[in-house]
Amino acid sequence: MEQKYTTSKPSWVPEEKNDKFACSVMGGIEGIKDTTVGNINPALQSGKMKPKKRLVMSEDDYVDGVLKGDRMTLSRAITLIESNSPRHFAKAQRVLQRLLPHTGHALRIGITGVPGAGKSTMIEAFGNMLCDAGHKVAVLTVDPTSSVTKGSILGDKTRMGTLSRRREAFIRPSPAGGTLGGVARKSRETMLMCEAAGYDVIIIETVGVGQSETTVRSMVDFFLLVVLTGAGDELQGIKKGIMELADAIVVNKADGDNLVKAKVSRGQYERMLEYIRPATPGWPTHAYMCSAMEKTGLKELWEVIKGFRENTQKSGVWNKRRDSQLLDWMHSMIDEHLHNLFFEDPVITGRMPEVRGAVLDGTISPTQAVAELVKLFDVERAAHRQVDIFHPEQEKG
Structure with a gap:
């Protein structure tokens, strides 16, 4: 009996291919547009063709591919690290050990903030600016793992459509949970893999609603807290322990009708910081403003980060922290x-x-x-x- 196929098309698919969309739908086998389970290659279905075996990569393959900056190999190496299998754990550690001499040169930046603060949008604008300046940027997003379903959404990459298509950038969402280390080990080792692949700016994004912020603070050089307007008065700000971890605070969405409120919030945060000991010895924490939509304040923020690196390297705090x-x-x-x-x-x-x-x-x-x-x-x-x-x-x- 001849199999009949239905035609389905997601509502978000563009009519014509263009650079405004980060993803698209593949046409697949000619004449077959069904997205159900039964939509498979007829040659496979009839037994005339066998599916290709997935390439098993050796340790040498992983090491050579990562050092050449091959993004596909880097992705597979990170998947190897994230695996909870003891067999994969051993192989991943041997690969990492061989790549270790090629790490340590990148500037590591941690970015956190409450959901809705605009972190992903800001990171995309910030990352595009750095790529335009000749940097290679890796963005590692730490997604909370559900304590009920044990799953993670891993959807932050969808908010970075333009940055994800750049060859100078690499974006990797990762779950916070899992055995054999969770965010503490896997994020550190993923960061080292990206450094070995030639990325000189590593950005780790985490949602500011749990203990992962303290963990990320312990693996980065510069820690940035992204906030919104209307955060409360000075006393309320002092009670926020996460402010003690930040090397800088930036009030995002400082544009349009929100610009005046952003200026007020920046002043409030500056007063809050007078009562808090700086997170890094010899570096005073200050509040700044930026707009990811209008691309304002990002260059100034990059100058602050470069100034932090220069200051701490001269004082020796940089090496002590590492x-x-x-x-x-x-x-x-x-x-x-x-x-x-x-x-x-x-x-x-x-x-x-x-x-x-x-x-x-x-x-x-x-x-x-x-x-x-x-x-x-x-x-x-x-x-x-x-x-x-x-x-x-x-x-x-």
């Missing part, structure tokens, strides 16, 4: 590794259901439960199961 961040990373990896060793230990996993039941029944306290489980945990037994990920051929017997 050294401190490396040690913080090492300490967090120790915590993570010990956590994984504990909960993956077969003796612990065998005893855990009974101990949990006793805690829920009120037979023992949580403190007693922890003491019993830690007593059962044998570090030497756990270490015996580990394989040297940097020398996989030397498995421990």
Whole structure:
């Protein structure tokens, strides 16, 4: 029986191809425009052709591709890093170790702010300006992971249509959640991958509604807080702990009828900052204004960031912060590794259901439960199961 196909077309598809759209719909097989599951290549359906096997990349392929600045290889390398599979974890770490000598040269900028502050629009305008000036810009957006569904929307790239099409730019949305490190490890390692690929400005965007801001602060050189008008009085601002992390505050959407309010808000933030210790020794935090729509204030903001780099490099604060961040990373990896060793230990996993039941029944306290489980945990037994990920051929017997 001949299969009939229906024709469907998304409402947002442009009538003609043009540079105003960041995405488009592929026509697919000629004569077949159905978007349902049954729309497959007839040659595949009849068995005359087999699907191509996905190319399995070696460590050398990843390293060579990233160093050449190939964006497809860089994307696949980041996917390897984000994988929660222990097998992928080991391979990713070996690739990263080989790329490490090519990292550390980029300016790392963290940008945060409440939803609706216009961060993505501002980053696009800011990134386009930097690309026009000859820089290569990588934007890493950290998207919150739902505690209910364990999923992330990862939609920030859609707000950066023009920047995403530039060859000098690379945009990567990443989930904050997941095992083996979450935002702390994966964002750091993704940032290093981008540096090895030749990007000299790394921007990490995060939504200012959780603990990820403190984590991002610990991996960037300059931390920018994007705010809106009507933030409250001076006392309300002092209570916002995130202001203590910022090297600069920028009032966005300073245009049109909102310009006067933006000037008032900037003055309020300046007064707030008088009561807060600067986030970086020797660098006074100030408030600025910009408009992502009218492209105003962005050049001035870039001059502020360059001035920050020059000031802190001369004072030695720049290198001290980088050294401190490396040690913080090492300490967090120790915590993570010990956590994984504990909960993956077969003796612990065998005893855990009974101990949990006793805690829920009120037979023992949580403190007693922890003491019993830690007593059962044998570090030497756990270490015996580990394989040297940097020398996989030397498995421990």
